Amino acid sequence: MTSEATVIAPPDERVDVGAEYRAAGLSDILEELDRELVGLTPVKTRIREIASLLLIARLRERAGKTTDQPTLHMSFTGHPGTGKTTVARRMAAILHRLGYVRKGHLVTAGRDDLVGQYVGHTAPKTREVLKRAMGGVLFIDEAYYLYRADSERDYGSEAIETMLQVMENQRDDLVVIFAGYGEQMDAFFQANPGLRSRVAHHIEFPNFTVDELMSIAALMVRQQQYELDDEARAALHDYLTLRIAQPYFANARSVRNAIDRAKLRHASRLVANPAPIPARELSRIDAADIRASRVFRDPTAE
Amino acid sequence: MRLTQGTFSFLPDLDDSEISAQVQYCLDHGWPVSIEHTDDPHPRNVYWEMWGTPMFDLRDPAGVLAELAACRKTFPGRYIKIIGYDRAYHRQTTALSFLVQRPSHEPGFRLERQESDDRRVRYTLHSYASEKPHGSRYGESNGSAPRG
Numbered sequence: 001m002t003s004e005a006t007v008i009a010p011p012d013e014r015v016d017v018g019a020e021y022r023a024a025g026l027s028d029i030l031e032e033l034d035r036e037l038v039g040l041t042p043v044k045t046r047i048r049e050i051a052s053l054l055l056i057a058r059l060r061e062r063a064g065k066t067t068d069q070p071t072l073h074m075s076f077t078g079h080p081g082t083g084k085t086t087v088a089r090r091m092a093a094i095l096h097r098l099g100y101v102r103k104g105h106l107v108t109a110g111r112d113d114l115v116g117q118y119v120g121h122t123a124p125k126t127r128e129v130l131k132r133a134m135g136g137v138l139f140i141d142e143a144y145y146l147y148r149a150d151s152e153r154d155y156g157s158e159a160i161e162t163m164l165q166v167m168e169n170q171r172d173d174l175v176v177i178f179a180g181y182g183e184q185m186d187a188f189f190q191a192n193p194g195l196r197s198r199v200a201h202h203i204e205f206p207n208f209t210v211d212e213l214m215s216i217a218a219l220m221v222r223q224q225q226y227e228l229d230d231e232a233r234a235a236l237h238d239y240l241t242l243r244i245a246q247p248y249f250a251n252a253r254s255v256r257n258a259i260d261r262a263k264l265r266h267a268s269r270l271v272a273n274p275a276p277i278p279a280r281e282l283s284r285i286d287a288a289d290i291r292a293s294r295v296f297r298d299p300t301a302e
Numbered sequence: 303m304r305l306t307q308g309t310f311s312f313l314p315d316l317d318d319s320e321i322s323a324q325v326q327y328c329l330d331h332g333w334p335v336s337i338e339h340t341d342d343p344h345p346r347n348v349y350w351e352m353w354g355t356p357m358f359d360l361r362d363p364a365g366v367l368a369e370l371a372a373c374r375k376t377f378p379g380r381y382i383k384i385i386g387y388d389r390a391y392h393r394q395t396t397a398l399s400f401l402v403q404r405p406s407h408e409p410g411f412r413l414e415r416q417e418s419d420d421r422r423v424r425y426t427l428h429s430y431a432s433e434k435p436h437g438s439r440y441g442e443s444n445g446s447a448p449r450g
């Protein structure tokens with residue numbers, strides 16, 4: 001980054017990119033991202049790149065160079081539970097810290113919020129959501145539902161058109177993030193070429209490996225003030241290895257569900273034996289709580 | 303005659319950045335902002351036409367400004383005002399309202415005196431603009447209904 005800075009700065013003046021980087025509080029956010037989001041290397045790389053781009057854009061502006069406000073509309077594609085919503089939330093905070101969006105809030109919208117039910121209902125409805133998101137980030141979950149190729153009378157394309165207009169004309173006022181599962185999103189963008197070209201960043205969320213899922217589980221358990229002993233951890237590892245091969249595996253969401261069910265069994269185990277127990281038993285999930293899952297009983301089921 | 307009404311009536315017309323700052327003030331207080339327009343600016347005419355519905359849950363004035371731009375484009379020759387409504391219990395009223403557009407020519411008002419019983423005089427205001435039918439005042443050609 002230093003070499004870039006010397007290229008763009010006036011020859012007699014020096015720009016301390018490192019100091020600016022620290023002043024923007026970027027390192028805090030990015031470190032937090034590293035700490036709290038497991039895996040997702042391509043995503044983090046892209047966020048880092050965007051953050052650097054915006055920082056340099058700001059420095060360029062200060063040095064009197066003309067810089068077009070970069071387009072930051074994004075699409076997040078990936079399987080269920082790979083952290084698209086979580087990252088979108090972070091993204092709003094990062095863009096706010098960088099001064100790209102003024103307020104840094106996240107508005108989540110689905111098809112129901114954008115598409116109307118009768119003629120003339122859609123555009124005002126979409127505009128209302130866009131207005132609410134201005135100054136922040138609009139996150140459109142399951143974006144491919146917006147467009148239905150099989151129905152000509154569907155109002156989804158009207159919503160997309162309305163959005164495109166605002167995305168283009170009020171680029172400084174909001175950032176739109178489209179999210180959805182990979183294949184469907186590809187079809188969605190193919191059907192809406194105008195949209196594809198206006199979305200500058202297409203970010204792919206990879207599936208988690210078992211080890212990453214274990215770290216996620218450890219993070220979740222710690223956040224909920226439970227603990228896993230070594231045996232439980234081994235059991236969870238076995239569980240995830242089996243579960244990952246089964247259908248409807250939803251990455252981090254499946255981990256959360258597994259932990260929730262383990263908590264359920266943990267609670268009923270304690271209630272079943274109403275003898276006085278040490279207080280730390282209240283938070284200790286043991287291997288039996290996890291091994292009782294039906295994933296172990298019939299690995300092909302579900 | 304330059305029409306003055308509402309908040310800031312004693313100030314010169316606000317420009318867009320000043321309007322934006324006032325809207326931000328409303329949003330910071332949690333007041334929904336709405337846009338209304340009329341070609342009958344009589345001081346007792348409280349029923350201006352609404353430009354869309356009031357805007358709830360906004361965080362940033364950009365949305366209001368975009369609607370204002372659309373309203374100005376549709377009704378270049380009308381009065382437009384921005385209203386912040388405070389719904390708080392015990393207040394429940396317009397907290398602030400100010401003009402954001404006025405026609406280029408404002409013919410103004412005349413004072414009318416009406417002699418009534420016992421030589422008492424009743425006073426009323428007559429707006430020159432309202433002599434023309436609705437939609438053709440202030441040199442405006444269109445009187446189309448606002449969009450929904």
